[in-house]
Amino acid sequence: MRIHFKTDYNQDIRIFEDRWTFGVYASLLALAFAMPWIADAFYLGELTNVLIWAVAGLGLMILTGHTGQASLGHAAFLALGCYSYTLLIEAGLPFLLAFPLSGLITGVVGTTIMLPALRLRGIYLAIATMAISILADDIIVLTEPWTGGVSGKFVDPIALFGLQIDRWGTPVAFYYLVLVVTVLVTLGYVNVLRAPLGRAFVAVRDSEVSAQAMGVNIVKTKMMSFALSCAVTGLAGALMGMFSGTFNNETFSVIISVQLLMMIVIGGLGSIHGAFFGAIVIGFLPQFLSIAKEWVGGGAVAIPGLEFGVFGMILMAFILFEPAGIFGRWLKIRTWLELFPFYRKDMFKRKKSFLKTERLQ
Amino acid sequence: MNLLELRNVTLKFGGVTAVNNLSFSVQKGEVYALVGPNGAGKSTVFNLISRFYKPFAGSIQFDGHDLLQEKPADVAALGVARTFQNNELFEHSTVLQNLLIGRHRHRNTNFLSEVFFTPNARKQELQNRHMVEEIIDFLDLQPYRDKMIAGLPYGVRKVVELGRALATGPNILLLDEPASGLSVEETTDMRWWIDDIRRQMGITVLMVEHDMGLVSNVSDRVLALADGAKLSEGTPAHVQSDPAVIEAYLGGAA
Numbered sequence: 023m024r025i026h027f028k029t030d031y032n033q034d035i036r037i038f039e040d041r042w043t044f045g046v047y048a049s050l051l052a053l054a055f056a057m058p059w060i061a062d063a064f065y066l067g068e069l070t071n072v073l074i075w076a077v078a079g080l081g082l083m084i085l086t087g088h089t090g091q092a093s094l095g096h097a098a099f100l101a102l103g104c105y106s107y108t109l110l111i112e113a114g115l116p117f118l119l120a121f122p123l124s125g126l127i128t129g130v131v132g133t134t135i136m137l138p139a140l141r142l143r144g145i146y147l148a149i150a151t152m153a154i155s156i157l158a159d160d161i162i163v164l165t166e167p168w169t170g171g172v173s174g175k176f177v178d179p180i181a182l183f184g185l186q187i188d189r190w191g192t193p194v195a196f197y198y199l200v201l202v203v204t205v206l207v208t209l210g211y212v213n214v215l216r217a218p219l220g221r222a223f224v225a226v227r228d229s230e231v232s233a234q235a236m237g238v239n240i241v242k243t244k245m246m247s248f249a250l251s252c253a254v255t256g257l258a259g260a261l262m263g264m265f266s267g268t269f270n271n272e273t274f275s276v277i278i279s280v281q282l283l284m285m286i287v288i289g290g291l292g293s294i295h296g297a298f299f300g301a302i303v304i305g306f307l308p309q310f311l312s313i314a315k316e317w318v319g320g321g322a323v324a325i326p327g328l329e330f331g332v333f334g335m336i337l338m339a340f341i342l343f344e345p346a347g348i349f350g351r352w353l354k355i356r357t358w359l360e361l362f363p364f365y366r367k368d369m370f371k372r373k374k375s376f377l378k379t380e381r382l383q
Numbered sequence: 384m385n386l387l388e389l390r391n392v393t394l395k396f397g398g399v400t401a402v403n404n405l406s407f408s409v410q411k412g413e414v415y416a417l418v419g420p421n422g423a424g425k426s427t428v429f430n431l432i433s434r435f436y437k438p439f440a441g442s443i444q445f446d447g448h449d450l451l452q453e454k455p456a457d458v459a460a461l462g463v464a465r466t467f468q469n470n471e472l473f474e475h476s477t478v479l480q481n482l483l484i485g486r487h488r489h490r491n492t493n494f495l496s497e498v499f500f501t502p503n504a505r506k507q508e509l510q511n512r513h514m515v516e517e518i519i520d521f522l523d524l525q526p527y528r529d530k531m532i533a534g535l536p537y538g539v540r541k542v543v544e545l546g547r548a549l550a551t552g553p554n555i556l557l558l559d560e561p562a563s564g565l566s567v568e569e570t571t572d573m574r575w576w577i578d579d580i581r582r583q584m585g586i587t588v589l590m591v592e593h594d595m596g597l598v599s600n601v602s603d604r605v606l607a608l609a610d611g612a613k614l615s616e617g618t619p620a621h622v623q624s625d626p627a628v629i630e631a632y633l634g635g636a637a
Binding site: 031 | 433435454455456457459460464465467471472473474475476479480483484485486487488490492494497498499500504505507508509511512513516547551
């Protein structure tokens with residue numbers, strides 16, 4: 023067990039609490055950079071996919087995990103990011119301009135669309151955002167001259183520093199591009215969380231009344247959360263477009279929204295790690311299932327809906343047995359290991375806290 | 384000098400008149416207590432001041448500002464801090480994080496400097512932490528600094544709420560039943576803290592409290608309410624011996 027003897031407030035502000043933690047994340051990053059030498063092209067592609075989903079998960083995590091606003095509409099923002107990126111590239115903008123702009127556009131447009139929904143909360147917000155996701159499909163078809171409608175669109179390889187980067191031709195370069203974006207987004211996220219804005223998000227999530235009494239402007243904070251969430255999701259959408267190379271109105275269906283929300287719940291709501299754990303589950307589940315099918319001898323049999331069925335069951339199991347998600351479980355395992363012989367049986371028993379109504383008198 | 388002034392404030396919920404033509408003023412630097420039986424409208428007065436409710440009639444002035452023109456978050460930004468009767472802490476955060484949220488109204492960084500965590504943002508965080516640590520010292524919260532609220536006993540939560548309100552660096556502190564649910568020792572602590580808040584920090588206190596012992600120990604003036612209207616106002620001793628107050632609490636002579 024590591025004991026921290028704190029002598030400076032900066033120790034609580036810095037990103038890594040000690041050298042050990044820094045070492046763990048540094049070696050993780052080194053491993054990620056060494057991946058092209060370790061994994062073959064197929065698994066590198068899968069890993070790229072996982073990272074893109076993680077970025078999308080981070081986008082939704084800002085809104086749902088940290089500000090407590092459920093959204094079933096994020097597929098629409100993925101689409102918005104993807105199409106705006108493609109249109110900007112077609113307009114002749116360089117990648118380094120078009121990519122951040124696609125995030126900015128998604129942030130601004132997303133927040134504008136969500137303005138009327140700001141007053142909604144809980145299930146009603148989920149329904150309103152779901153409507154946006156369903157509408158997005160029709161809007162893409164209706165605006166065919168720009169979006170290509172049902173027949174879809176192709177995105178050109180990325181031209182960056184004289185290189186032609188594309189997912190099939192140069193998988194390694196594309197992987198590095200996605201990795202850099204992921205690291206940058208994660209760092210920005212960590213920074214927001216340790217600053218007043220991140221605390222305001224959490225305050226709005228835990229008690230709006232109290233947040234207001236502390237001088238947090240609820241509407242502004244929610245708008246900021248929507249803007250950041252949509253912008254990051256837009257970036258992920260642009261990456262998804264580059265990854266698949268071709269997309270149409272059905273690529274970003276409402277199912278993707280549901281999948282994204284399920285992903286962050288399984289990973290662990292309210293933590294950056296959760297987005298990554300969830301992305302690993304969602305990214306590798308299809309491979310795992312096909313391997314498992316082969317193993318039981320049914321490799322050639324097509325089972326429609328198997329993936330979603332298994333995914334749904336995993337989700338139910340988590341809600342029933344570990345609402346804190348994979349990251350929550352990992353924290354418990356880590357504490358158990360650190361304390362090893364001194365672990366007590368009831369340590370992680372969920373404490374029954376008073377309901378607000380029970381506390382009234 | 385009047386810091387807070389309510390004039391002819393009326394609030395109705397449907398047919399129920401929760402606050403009826405109430406006027407009172409709180410002077411700078413005093414401890415002013417609201418007492419009264421359950422349902423007298425004490426907490427409603429607090430919610431009116433922090434603008435969670437909008438009165439039907441009347442005016443609320445604070446330090447030269449018309450509070451009826453402000454939104455709840457802006458009232459807090461003017462330096463009106465409050466606690467809640469039933470503890471409204473941020474359950475899934477530590478005590479330290481709860482207190483740091485109190486510093487929100489002093490935020491002087493913008494979104495971009497926070498995303499890049501510029502030296503300016505760090506400087507502000509260090510400053511916030513310094514202010515919060517002083518409150519932790521003042522309220523003896525050191526053992527709980529990194530504990531989650533969800534696991535804390537009720538008495539400690541009440542103190543954390545007081546600390547969070549103090550962290551905002553308020554001009555006036557509205558305490559909604561600071562001693563409810565506290566043990567005798569904890570109530571005594573609360574008494575000395577309220578005294579120190581007024582004397583050392585120079586913060587005006589407006590509180591709702593049922594514990595008459597605490598009220599008569601710390602407050603300069605007391606206002607007794609019944610059915611949303613003023614019953615009696617004056618020193619604690621005066622209010623406690625007022626026949627109208629005794630009647631409201633114990634019922635009239637048969």
